[in-house]
Amino acid sequence: MRKTFTAFVAGAALLAAAGVSAQEIRIGIAQEPSSIDPHYHNLGPNNGFLSHVYERLVQQDSKQRLKPGLAVSWKPISETVWEFKLRKGVKWHDGSPFTADDVVFTATRAVNVPNSPSSFGTYLKGKTFKKVDDYTVHVSTKDPYPLMATEMSTILIISKKAAEGAQTKDFNLGKAAIGTGPYKFVKWQKGDIVEFVRNDDYWGGKPKWSKIVLKPISSAPTRVAAMLAGDVDMIDGVPTADIETLKKNSKVKLSQGISNRVIYLHMDQQRDKSPFVTDKNGNPMDKNPLKDVRVRKAISMMINRPAIVERVMEGVAIPAGQLVSETFFGHTPNLKSEKYDPAAAKKLLKEAGWGDGFGLTIHGPNNRYINDSKICEAIAQMLTRGGIPTKVVTMPKNVYFKRASRGGPDKSPEFSFILVGWGSGTGEASSPLKSLLTTYDKSKGHGASNRGRHSNPKMDALVVKALATVDDEKRRTLLQQATEVGIGEDQGIIPLHYQVNTWATRPGLRYDARTDERTLAMDIQVVK
Amino acid sequence: MTATISETLVDPTGKPADLSPFQRFVSDFCESKVAVAGAIGVLIVALIAVFAPWISPTNPYDLATVDIMDSRLAPGKQMMSGVTAVVGTDGMGRDMLSSMFYGLRISLTVGAMSGFIALMVGVCVGLTAAYFGGRVDTLIMRVVDLQLSFPAILIALVLLATLGKGVDKIIIALIVVQWAYFARTVRGTALVERRKEYIEAAACLALSHRRIVFKHLLPNCLPPLIVVGTVQIANAISLEATLSFLGIGLPVTEPSLGLLISNGFEYMLSGKYWISIYPGIVLLFTIVSINLVGDRLRDVLNPRLER
Numbered sequence: 094m095r096k097t098f099t100a101f102v103a104g105a106a107l108l109a110a111a112g113v114s115a116q117e118i119r120i121g122i123a124q125e126p127s128s129i130d131p132h133y134h135n136l137g138p139n140n141g142f143l144s145h146v147y148e149r150l151v152q153q154d155s156k157q158r159l160k161p162g163l164a165v166s167w168k169p170i171s172e173t174v175w176e177f178k179l180r181k182g183v184k185w186h187d188g189s190p191f192t193a194d195d196v197v198f199t200a201t202r203a204v205n206v207p208n209s210p211s212s213f214g215t216y217l218k219g220k221t222f223k224k225v226d227d228y229t230v231h232v233s234t235k236d237p238y239p240l241m242a243t244e245m246s247t248i249l250i251i252s253k254k255a256a257e258g259a260q261t262k263d264f265n266l267g268k269a270a271i272g273t274g275p276y277k278f279v280k281w282q283k284g285d286i287v288e289f290v291r292n293d294d295y296w297g298g299k300p301k302w303s304k305i306v307l308k309p310i311s312s313a314p315t316r317v318a319a320m321l322a323g324d325v326d327m328i329d330g331v332p333t334a335d336i337e338t339l340k341k342n343s344k345v346k347l348s349q350g351i352s353n354r355v356i357y358l359h360m361d362q363q364r365d366k367s368p369f370v371t372d373k374n375g376n377p378m379d380k381n382p383l384k385d386v387r388v389r390k391a392i393s394m395m396i397n398r399p400a401i402v403e404r405v406m407e408g409v410a411i412p413a414g415q416l417v418s419e420t421f422f423g424h425t426p427n428l429k430s431e432k433y434d435p436a437a438a439k440k441l442l443k444e445a446g447w448g449d450g451f452g453l454t455i456h457g458p459n460n461r462y463i464n465d466s467k468i469c470e471a472i473a474q475m476l477t478r479g480g481i482p483t484k485v486v487t488m489p490k491n492v493y494f495k496r497a498s499r500g501g502p503d504k505s506p507e508f509s510f511i512l513v514g515w516g517s518g519t520g521e522a523s524s525p526l527k528s529l530l531t532t533y534d535k536s537k538g539h540g541a542s543n544r545g546r547h548s549n550p551k552m553d554a555l556v557v558k559a560l561a562t563v564d565d566e567k568r569r570t571l572l573q574q575a576t577e578v579g580i581g582e583d584q585g586i587i588p589l590h591y592q593v594n595t596w597a598t599r600p601g602l603r604y605d606a607r608t609d610e611r612t613l614a615m616d617i618q619v620v621k
Numbered sequence: 622m623t624a625t626i627s628e629t630l631v632d633p634t635g636k637p638a639d640l641s642p643f644q645r646f647v648s649d650f651c652e653s654k655v656a657v658a659g660a661i662g663v664l665i666v667a668l669i670a671v672f673a674p675w676i677s678p679t680n681p682y683d684l685a686t687v688d689i690m691d692s693r694l695a696p697g698k699q700m701m702s703g704v705t706a707v708v709g710t711d712g713m714g715r716d717m718l719s720s721m722f723y724g725l726r727i728s729l730t731v732g733a734m735s736g737f738i739a740l741m742v743g744v745c746v747g748l749t750a751a752y753f754g755g756r757v758d759t760l761i762m763r764v765v766d767l768q769l770s771f772p773a774i775l776i777a778l779v780l781l782a783t784l785g786k787g788v789d790k791i792i793i794a795l796i797v798v799q800w801a802y803f804a805r806t807v808r809g810t811a812l813v814e815r816r817k818e819y820i821e822a823a824a825c826l827a828l829s830h831r832r833i834v835f836k837h838l839l840p841n842c843l844p845p846l847i848v849v850g851t852v853q854i855a856n857a858i859s860l861e862a863t864l865s866f867l868g869i870g871l872p873v874t875e876p877s878l879g880l881l882i883s884n885g886f887e888y889m890l891s892g893k894y895w896i897s898i899y900p901g902i903v904l905l906f907t908i909v910s911i912n913l914v915g916d917r918l919r920d921v922l923n924p925r926l927e928r
Contacts, residue, residue, distance in 0.1 A: 317890050334712075338891045404689040404714070459868060466873055470713050473874065477684035485874045486786065 117304040118614055121316045123330030124461075125309035127210075129281055130264035131249035132203035135211040137516060140247070141611030142307060145289050146186075147249035147272035150177055150196065151242050155607040155616065156420075157353065157520030159242055163191065163250055163273065167242050169563075170231070175241045179228040183296045185252045186277045193224040198253035206261065210494075215528070215538050216244040236561045239568060243519045275300040275615050284309060289614075305614045311460065320345060320597050327602065329612040331595035333407040333464060345597045350606025352594050353421065354516035355413050355525065356462055358455075358472070358587040359545035360389055361509040368501070369509035371452035373482065378451070383509065387445035389584035393431045394438035395479035396472060402590055405467045409595065413588035415576050416517070416525040420608075423522025423572035428581050430588070435479055442480065450480035456497065457512035459487040463592055469512050472589075483510075497544055506544040513544065514592065516610060522572045526556050529586060530579040547585035552578040649921045659913025666907050670726040677719035678704045682875050689714045693888070696895050709895040711876075711884055717895060720881055721903050727788060727877040728907065732858035735795035740850050742796065743803020748834050748842070750804070751811030762808065768801040773860060781869045791870045795857050806849045810842040844922035851915035855908045862904055878904045 124138040131143045152162035164177040183191040200222040204214045220238075223231045232241060252271045259269035270278040275297065276289035287307040291300050308325060310316040313332035320328045321344060331339065331347065339345050360383040361367040367381045382388045398412035414430035417423060442448055455473055459466040466487040473483040488496075500507030517524040532548040533540035539553070540546070552575050559571035579585045596604045596612065603618045640648070651657055669676070679702065680686060691700045691714035699705050700716065708717045750761040768776070777794045784790040814820065815838060823833045862879030864870040866886075871877050876884065878900045885897025 314886055314889055321890075332887060334887050334891050334893075400689055404692045405712075459873075467712060470873055471689045474684045474687055474689060474713075478688075483684065485872060487873055489868075 116302050117306065118302045118327070118617065119306045119308060119325045120612060120614065121308050121310045121319050121325040121328040122612060123309075123311060123313070123316065123328075125284065125311075126281075126287065128261055128265055129267070129270050129278060130206065130261040131251060132199075132206045132213050133209055133261045133264075135213050135215070135247075135518075137610055140249075140518070141609070141613065142287065143249060144274065144611065144613060145276040145305060145615070146270060146274045146278045147251060148274050149246055149249055150179075151246040153246050153520065153609065155605050157608050159246055162246075163196075164245075167245075169237075169241075172237050173235065174231055174233045175238070176225075177230045177232065177245070179230065180296065181228055183273050184294055185255065185273055186271045186292060187252070187255060189252070189254050191250075191252075191273055192227045193230045194227075195250055195253045196230050197222045197224050198257065199248065199250045202251070202256065203248060208261070213248060215541055216247050218538050237563050238561070239563045239565075240519065240523060240560065243521070247518050276305060300615055301619070302614055302617070317597075320599075323599070327596065327598040327604065327612075327617065329594070329596050330463070331597045333409045333595075336407065336409060336595055339597060344599070346600055346603070347595055347597050348604050348606050349409070349593060349595045350608065351411060351418055351420070352516060352592045352610045353417065353518075353520060353608045354462075354514050354592040354610065355416055355418075356410075356465075356468065356512065356514045356589045356592060357413070357529075358392075358589065359506075359511045359513055359529075359543075360392070360587070361506070361545055362548070362585075363505075363546035364509075367509040368507070369454040369456070373450050373452055375452050381509075382445070382447050382451050385445045385447075386582075386584055387441050388447055389587065391438040391441040391445070391479075392476065392481070393584060393587045394434045394441070395475050395481075396431070396587070396589065397433040397475055398430055398590060399433070401468060401471050405464050405471050406590065406593075409593045410463070410590040411593065413590045415522075415580050415588055416515070416529070417522050418591045421517065421521055423526075423569060423576065425573035425576050427573070427577055430590075438479055448480075450482070452482050452484075453510050454484040454486055454508075455510050455512060456493070456508040457485075457487050458490040458493040461490040461493070462512075462514045463594075465512060465514075468589065472512070498542070506546070508544075511544060512589075513542075515542065518609070520608070522576060523556065523560060526552075526572065526575050526579065527560070530575075531556050545586065547579070547583065549578060549583055549585070552583070552585075646921060650917055653917050653920075656913055656917030659910045659917070662906060662910030663914055666725060666910060667729065669722055670729040673722040673726045677716075677722045678707075679716045679719045681715040681720040681723055684874060687713060687715050691716075693893055693896070695893075708899050709893075711881065711896045712888065713884075715876075717881075717899055720876060721878070721900050724876055724878040724881055724900060725903060725907065727871065727875070728858050728861060728879075728904070731788065731792055731795065731861045731877070732854045735792045735799060735857045736850055736854040738792070739796045739799035739853065740803050740846065743800040743805075744807050744839070744842075744846065746800065747804035747807035748811055748838060751808045752815060752830070752834050752838065758808075761804070765801045765804050769805070773798045773856075774863060777860060777864055778867075778869065781864060786870065786872050788871065791861060791864065794864075794870075795860060798860070799853055799857065802849060802853060803846065806845050807842050810845050811838055814838055814841045848915060848919040848922060851911060851918055855911040855915065858911075859904070859908055 126139045126142045127134050127136055128139060131147050149162045150164040152160050154160055163180050165180050167175060167177045170176045179193060185191060200217055204217045219234055221233045225231055255271035256269045263269040265281060267278055275292055275295045277292050279288040279290050281287045289305040291303045293299060310319055316328050317335050319325050339347060362384050365381050366379055370378060370381055370383060372378050402410045402412055411418060412430040415425060415428045455469050457465050457469040469485050469487055473485045476483040496507045497511050498506060515525045515529055527539060528542045530547055531539040531553050533543045533546055555571055555575035559568050559575060562568040562571060594606060594610050598604050601620060603620045688701055691710050692712050694706050694710040696709040706716050710716055746761055750758040776798050780794040780797060820837060823837050865877050865879030866883040871880055881900035882897045888896050
């Protein structure tokens with residue numbers, strides 16, 4: 094009996110030792126990817142977690158600055174043509190070499206993924222890809238296109254050999270999920286686990302962790318509990334309610350950083366009869382006060398942003414006055430976050446002819462952004478006190494975004510007044526300007542997420558001009574001007590705050606916060 | 622000789638024979654002290670629910686008075702309006718005591734309303750099945766079987782996902798979930814009763830089906846229904862709490878007990894225990910009280926347990 098016991102202990106010790114040397118890392122994640130197909134859905138968690146398996150021509154560092162990826166260099170060779178020189182000696186996970194054919198194939202495939210909820214067409218439409226030789230690709234556009242490299246840093250490159258003719262499900266099952274990244278895809282069991290294993294032949298040197306296990310844990314307290322119990326080595330999306338307590342806990346280390354995401358309100362500025370704008374007693378109206386810029390300004394003034402940051406976000410957010418925070422390209426120093434001034438708001442409402450107020454319903458997701466549902470409630474409190482009785486309806490993100498984008502008649506946005514967030518994937522101001530504020534036009538890829546249908550030709554012209562301006566300083570000024578018109582003059586959207594993200598690791602590990610909110614295992618460092 | 626006769630009239634339980642059935646029922650019920658405590662608990666809870674708007678220090682559903690600057694106050698702290706939050710405030714600045722009173726109101730309304738309507742529906746369907754028998758019976762009971770084979774929570778989730786949010790919708794969902802239990806119970810009893818002579822007698826008098834079913838059959842099926850009804854109200858309350866905890870069912874600005882517990886769950890690890898503990902205790906107290914009453918009713922109304 095004793096012998097068995099000793100053997101058992103020795104066995105356990107061996108196993109434990111093996112566990113350490115195997116260097117497996119387990120991460121509890123708040124948001125699960127919706128597919129392993131890198132072009133199915135332009136969604137934060139997909140773009141983040143799939144970066145373990147696939148790579149981009151141009152990569153972004155933790156502050157979203159550009160650095161070489163599968164392309165070693167890029168430069169414009171004429172007004173409208175960019176040349177990308179590809180990295181030599183890179184191998185796909187199936188052993189075949191990476192060439193220009195794969196890049197051209199990716200560009201044609203990524204715009205045409207069936208049933209894509211949010212397509213990468215935004216970044217690829219209007220660009221023509223041409224193979225020059227095995228390691229050179231030319232991309233041509235109609236007009237000068239200074240943001241070429243920035244936009245190419247959003248597209249994950251897939252293998253032509255493995256993915257030709259493949260459907261999204263072939264990726265999810267792993268058959269077509271062949272990348273060049275530091276990790277190979279092993280399996281994805283929806284709601285339970287995503288597993289990656291080390292790519293020993295990685296061009297950038299042998300990755301540190303032999304295996305990555307991602308555990309989707311959507312309930313915030315459960316995620317924290319898993320971290321404290323040692324079930325996982327790291328979690329993302331540390332809930333704001335627990336940050337203070339966790340700071341004092343020696344079993345975890347926190348890292349925190351501002352993100353590229355602004356949380357804001359969209360207001361219906363198109364329909365005269367907006368479905369969720371009512372009179373004070375809840376009866377439908379034929380007039381839509383949200384179309385009046387003074388009403389929008391008044392709403393913005395009724396919102397006590399510092400109070401939301403302090404009480405709802407527990408101090409972990411930054412009040413916002415525009416689309417990107419001050420470290421980002423295109424931020425304008427002339428726009429500050431709107432001051433809380435209920436008296437002035439009341440006066441302005443009266444001036445606009447809505448002194449008696451009107452009724453609103455705010456719609457928002459309840460599992461997408463940090464404390465999203467609570468922010469909606471806080472805004473309803475503030476508006477109700479300001480004379481606009483507001484109801485709150487929140488719902489899970491998969492229902493919410495479908496309805497908010499195209500739940501109404503003729504696939505128009507269903508709601509009147511909504512809470513949303515936008516993370517600038519390009520790391521500068523053109524992405525939110527183009528998607529949220531330019532006049533909705535499907536053929537041009539403009540206003541793709543403009544759910545309030547704000548429209549001002551003056552601002553559209555500034556954005557279009559900025560996108561074709563090669564000189565950085567001139568482009569910066571144009572983007573700033575566009576922001577000043579769209580937000581400062583028009584109140585096209587009401588910015589609330591910039592999200593700040595928090596990660597927790599066990600002692601001995603360090604993770605540097607990323608502005609793009611991604612959780613990347615290859616960036617986890619071992620510290621003594 | 623007369624003396625012995627009067628002696629045999631005394632009930633075997635030792636109670637005087639001149640009690641009305643109701644008095645007898647009350648005295649039977651009161652024999653268990655635990656059940657009496659349960660009944661008092663139910664009474665307290667019901668009174669709080671009815672008079673919530675008058676006894677609450679604040680109105681937690683009025684967004685104009687709730688202020689996030691009051692959020693997460695510990696028990697005993699004063700809110701900006703000057704009212705003392707006896708058991709603290711929640712994450713949105715609502716006074717917990719008021720929220721629990723109002724939440725109790727929603728929980729009991731939902732429980733009682735859905736229980737009562739489900740009982741009516743179930744009884745009609747069950748009696749029809751038992752009285753007419755044959756194909757009608759088979760058809761109805763297979764539908765009941767089908768429904769009972771799915772977990773209640775699953776049906777409610779699917780229904781609420783399609784119906785949307787609101788007290789009315791959650792009541793509808795709970796009726797759909799519960800009616801089958803009543804139908805099955807009443808059918809069982811009615812099948813036994815309808816073979817008895819008094820039903821035959823009523824049929825011989827050529828009374829209408831409706832009269833026989835509702836005036837003769839139904840009253841004799843009531844005892845098990847009362848028991849099942851009580852237990853189902855407790856079930857409905859806990860089911861509503863579960864659904865609210867999962868974030869579907871009721872609007873976030875009008876929290877019921879389940880939603881209050883769910884809101885507090887976020888703060889469990891940060892030491893703000895009062896947000897979910899107190900509503901939890903109230904919910905526990907309510908459900909235990911109703912179940913105690915239900916258990917005793919089962920004992921008292923069950924002829925097989927007659928001593």
